[in-house]
Each structure stands twice: as structure tokens, then as C-alpha cells.
Amino acid sequence: MAVQDKSITIVGLGLIGGSFAMTLKGLNPKNLWAVEKDEDIIITAQNRGIIDKGYREPDVPLRHSDIVIMCLYPDAAVSFVKDNMEHFKRGAVITDTVGIKAGLVKSINPLLRSDLDFVAGHPLAGREYKGLEFASVNVFAGASYIITPTERNNERALEMVENMVREAGFETVLRISPGQHDEIIALTSQLPHVIAAALINSGSGCEPGLFAAGSYKDTTRVARINSQLWTELLLGNRENVLARIESFEGCLAEIKNAIANNETQVLGTVLEEARIKREGIIRVLEKRL
């Protein structure tokens, strides 16, 4: 419904862009094009039939696209909008999939022609692998999609993107302000990535291998990180991430001190607090993930 009379361009055929191509192709848009610097990836995508045509330069497809989905790193997304302002079709809706939103919206909105609408979005979906080869319609199935509107958005554009991602398989679509998004995502996504990296790095000189329990595997899973992307994401949300790391450090110190001082009752109480909190959120987590 949302996409059948639309020409759509996906910019960047990585894990997320590729998954968008696969899901949207199945919805029969008028045209599904891709902009991708890597010629080999374009050929692969064309051969697999997940796009109609790929372009290394964006000007031609942009001129005819009603929806442009940027699946790029944060800085690259801003540059793409800036460099292609003259190429966007009149009235086009531009959207993105970057994991931080406040700085991005602040950078992109002032660049826009008055006829264009930028709908900032964040799919809460991913894998600890990158690239088109790991893209799949399953990446989006049942996940949440966050839209972060500003006063500049018109309702029609917001709904168009919301309907599109619902049709692409996202189960829940949420609206929240860019600032609130960055605050909460610092806890629910960025802090776990920082922790995973620190935990893996702290194991130097030790071969966990056969001694690793399931807890170690799960806690370090996302340490298999896309370091370039995550450097941008963490530095792009510095204040919130730092606040969350410090809050975590405080809670860790609480447990450490209880262990150091052999305080059975304090330790038991802190661990029991964790159990109760984790059980409190388990239903919504298990339902979704």
C-alpha cells in the first residue's frame, strides 16, 4: 500500500540496506534502485534480483525517487544529503537508519530544500556481522523501528515511512523525540556494546575458549563490532554515553565493594534487585527479540 506506486532508492547496500532491498522488493514498488560505491555489490544485488538497478552515482535515481532510504554511517548520511541537494526529486521523502538522531537531525534539517522532508529513523535490528551477504528479510522480522519527528516534518511523510517499515516486517513502530531517543539508546544499545568490548579486552592473556560459559558468550557477542561505525556512533552521542557508563561504573563498584568487604547481605540484596528488575522486563524483551 505504502510503496506500490513509489520509486525508492536505497543508499548503501550493507546489512541494513540489503535487508531493506529484500523486504521492499517483495512489496512490488514502482522502482527499486540502489546507490552503492562498490560495483561488485551492485552486480550481486542485480543478479539476485533484490533491486531493479544499481548506480554508483546518485544523481540519476535521485531525480525520480519518491523515497530515499540512506543506510549509511552517521557522517556519510549528512554528507550525502549535503552533496545531493540539487538532485532530490521535488517533494521527496528522505529517511535514514542511523543509530543516533539528535545531532543528525540538527545537521540535516538546515540543509533541506523547503519541498523536501527528512524523516529520521532507527531500526532496532542488526547483527554482529556486516555486509550484504548477511542481509535477510529475517533481520527486520518482529523488531522495533523508532521514528524521531521534529516540528519540520509533515504528518504525511511520517506516516509514509511508518507504513513502509511496517510492511517491511517491523512489528512495532514508535515515535519519540531525537533527544529522548539518544538518551535511551545510550543505555539499551550503546552501553552494552561498550561493555562487551571492555570485557573481551580485559581477558588478555587468558584463553577462555573451552572454559567459556554461556554468559560469557552472550555478554561478548556484540564485541564483534564494526569499529568504524561504532566509533562514530559513540562519539556522536558522547554526553549520554558517558553518563550511562558512569552510572554503570557506580553499580559495578557497589557489587565490587560488597565482595571486597565480604558483605553477604549487601551482595545478596543487590543481586536480588537485579533479578527482580530483569524479570520485570523479561516479558516485553522475550516477546520482541
Add this chain to the structure above:
Amino acid sequence: MAVQDKSITIVGLGLIGGSFAMTLKGLNPKNLWAVEKDEDIIITAQNRGIIDKGYREPDVPLRHSDIVIMCLYPDAAVSFVKDNMEHFKRGAVITDTVGIKAGLVKSINPLLRSDLDFVAGHPLAGREYKGLEFASVNVFAGASYIITPTERNNERALEMVENMVREAGFETVLRISPGQHDEIIALTSQLPHVIAAALINSGSGCEPGLFAAGSYKDTTRVARINSQLWTELLLGNRENVLARIESFEGCLAEIKNAIANNETQVLGTVLEEARIKREGIIRVLEKRL
């Protein structure tokens, strides 16, 4: 082979004891008894046919048991050996499943009659749920089992336990000293549990719910902790756990400082180090878990 001519008593029908009952019953031991304080659990286990008979008091089954598997908390395991020294059958092999080993071996060995052998063991298997209702033959399938021998053990007893756990579904059986065990388990199991609890506790006032990414779910999974058991496990391995927490804190501070100082290159290098290390252990982890 290892168990068909043996009478075995499992002490404690929780998640691990119950899973042992289910797997060993399928191997047709001469007798499979259980000692369990909770009469309801005994009745359930007997009705489901996963034990031949359950007892609230240990003296009768112990007198005829060739193998005694204690599936108890650390302190309870020591007390059980102490309180029942006169009841163990001559030449019996006693084993346990406690997650820390050095202190346990040091406490139990001096209590033993000279004809008894205590084989300290640790199944690297578990769930973030407790109790017989979550026990299953799948809990052990493909997991590792660690045996921590001392000079007091005789080879026949060690091999009997090793063969038994292999037949119960454990894929890899490893021998390591009690001290080395506690050092490595502080990193590969205890630290992840501490981190999960601290992460959940640090989220107070924030409702992650629908905004939680897969990383948050995985990193907090084991925060649904058995607080009484884990208080004993952490305090029973204090020095090693504290050293691991401090090493982790150092690695976390490294990332935090790079973010605070906006050091793109430092941050990228640290994250890339994590990625490489995680990929280096991925094969052995994915194979096993």
C-alpha cells in the same frame, strides 16, 4: 558402561540435579536415588520416573551408593559431606557440581575417610532459571565439564566421573587444577554475571522495554540470577573475582576516556582490538554453545 552396575544418589533435585537424574536414568544404572528436602519435589520426580526413589534423609541411600553426586550450593555441599561421613558406603566416589573449586576441595578433603574419594567437578551448563521444572537432558548436551583433581584422588575415581558425565551428554571433559579453575571461571562466568547485574541496576528510572536492542537483552540475560547461590559463589572466589572486576574496570575506563576526550583514533583502535579478539574465539565458542 560407567554407570550400569552402579547405585547412584543425586543430592538436590534442582536444575542441575534434575538434569543429572534425567540423563542418568536413560543409562540404566543399578539404582538411581535422590536426596531432597522438599517432599513435593521427590513425589514429582518419582511420578515422572526420573529417579527410582527419593529420600528426605540421606543415611539409607548413602549406605548403598557407589557414586554420590552433590548438586548443592557451595556451603551446603561441605556440610553434607561433614554431616554424613559415617553414612557413605565403603569406597564410594563423591562428586559435586559447585561452580568454584579451590575452597571447596580444601574444606572437603580433610573431612574424608581414607577409603572415600572426592572428585570435584563443574558442569559448564546452566540456565537463568532454577528448579526441577527447568531440568532437561538438553541442559548438558554439547557442554563442557571441568574436573579439578588433587593429589588425593585416585585415577579410577576420576575416570569413573569423567565417563559418567560424558555418557550424560557432556561433549568435552577437561582436567585442570582447582586454583586454575577458579582463576579462569572468574573471567568466563562470574564477571559476566556481575556485569549483567550492574547493567540492569544502572537502568533505574529508565524503561528500556520496547527500546531494548538485542545487545541489551543478551548482556542482561543472566541478571535473572539466583541471588543466594551467586552470593556464595562470588564470595567464595573473592580474590579472583575482584582482580577480574578491576581489570575490566581498567578496560572500560580506556573506552570512556577515549569518548570523553573525543579521540577517534584511540577509540577505533580499542574497538578493533575487541573485534579481533572476539573473532579469534568465535569458532570454539560457536562450536560449543
